Amino acid sequence: MITVNDLRFSYGNGPAVDGVSFTVSAGEIFGLLGPNGAGKSTTIHLIGGVLSPAGGEVRLDGGDPKRPATRRRLGVAPQTLSLYEGLTGEENCAFFGRLNGLSSKLLKERTARAIDLAGLTDRARDRVSAYSGGMKRRLNLAVALIHDPPILLLDEPTVGVDPQSRNHLFDSIEALRGEGRAILFTTHYMEEAQRLCDRVAVMDHGKIMDSGSVDGLIARHGGPSVVEVEGLDRSFAVEPLEGTRNGDLCRFETPNPMIVLQALADRKAAYTGLRIHRADLETVFLNLTGRRLRD
Ligand SMILES: Nc1ncnc2c1ncn2[C@@H]1O[C@H](COP(=O)(O)OP(=O)(O)OP(=O)(O)O)[C@@H](O)[C@H]1O
Ligand SMILES: [Mg+2]
Known part of the structure; x- marks a missing residue:
């Protein structure tokens, strides 16, 4: 599970993340909902250990995300696609799998599974440069899953995708929740948060304004x-x-x-x-x- 406590960070021009706290449990999709510049990606980078917090603390299943053993428990699908265009879908999975120390046998098994979950089995041997935007997003998710992490950070995983890919991504993310993973999902689409998330945090200017179930938030602030x-x-x-x-x-x-x-x-x-x-x-x-x- 993810625990974030009073997280703070600034790029030097005022706070980007300003005292953020929340927890995401196993088997839960927790949504960070906020407009452009709210601080969602910065929060993801802090949780993933890419950035170091200026204050506060991140714990992943109790461990520090800077420790390699803890980091292996984490899968990240970044907002900026992290794929090699010149490699095929399968080769991208294999590359990131090897980085995570997977054996050849496990690599084959996991690649097939991740590609299947992303609905890319028919296109697994095509170069990424020939993929549509939606297919690239789905492969970005597959790559994040390759080492079977119990914790997932998905930063705007549906941005720029067609409705069909979006629905496929939703089904995949729900299946991952069903397997008991803890999932942090960011979006600026309220329909997505409403459809997919067990709990939502409304974020603006680096702060969480309130969080809870969609019904709870509507009851408290919807009028x-x-x-x-x-x-x-x-x-x-x-x-x-x-x-x-x-x-x-x-x-x-x-x-x-x-x-x-x-x-x-x-x-x-x-x-x-x-x-x-x-x-x-x-x-x-x-x-x-x-x-x-x-x-
Ligand atoms: N590398 C950077 N250098 C300086 N400022 C940055 C950098 N990255 C983000 N910021 C600033 O930090 C704040 C939070 O940005 P962040 O990318 O975390 O927001 P976001 O909620 O992910 O937005 P979006 O929906 O556009 O992805 C914004 O004011 C942004 O301009
Ligand atoms: Mg972002």
Whole structure:
């Protein structure tokens, strides 16, 4: 498991990571969600031991990431692709496998497995230079898995990929969670965090604003849901549900839209249109930072 405690780092122009703490358990996908420049990749570099923290501590299954034995427990798929374009997919896996000290027999077995998980079996003997962007991302993940690490750092593993590769990557990452690995996943897409992560930390300007399950974050910072009902029967009193009527449109702000729907159903109320706006991680981000995720 990953433990990060009060992590700090600066490139010299103000803090890039400013007191970050979290844990990622085995069998869990933990998401770092934040816009460009939030400090996600810097956090990954600090956990991977590529950068040394100016303050705070990283522990991987209790060990220091600078120690080779601890580092071998870690697989990293960096945001900047780490592949040799002139080698085939299989050769890339073999190269990184040998760097990690795998024997020839194990190397063959693991390469086949990683390539299969990445859905690249048909293209394993093609040069990477002939791969699409999505295939390169998938190979980047395969290479990170070659030494069978129990801890994975995936820095924007779906950036720039087509929907098919994205879905394949999601399935692969879920399968890796199913095998009991601890997975740290960064993204600036709230849909991805919402779909994939067991817990999410909202990050901005080097700080974690809050973390927890998606539902927990929405409950704490999402504000109420809004139910809009068009053409609602005039005899339906909206006031007991704290609704407002404006011409043909009734509006209910509620922590639980089902209460409004249930009241409509119980009273067999007639209406012509119905919309529910539920708060999402975008709303959470806006309420935590005062900015939209995609500005
Ligand atoms: N090598 C570097 N030298 C100087 N400043 C850097 C360097 N790398 C990152 N930074 C700065 O540190 C801050 C955090 O950057 P970081 O790359 O960790 O963010 P990020 O959340 O990964 O962003 P992105 O979504 O764009 O990948 C930013 O202000 C960035 O400009
Ligand atoms: Mg980054």
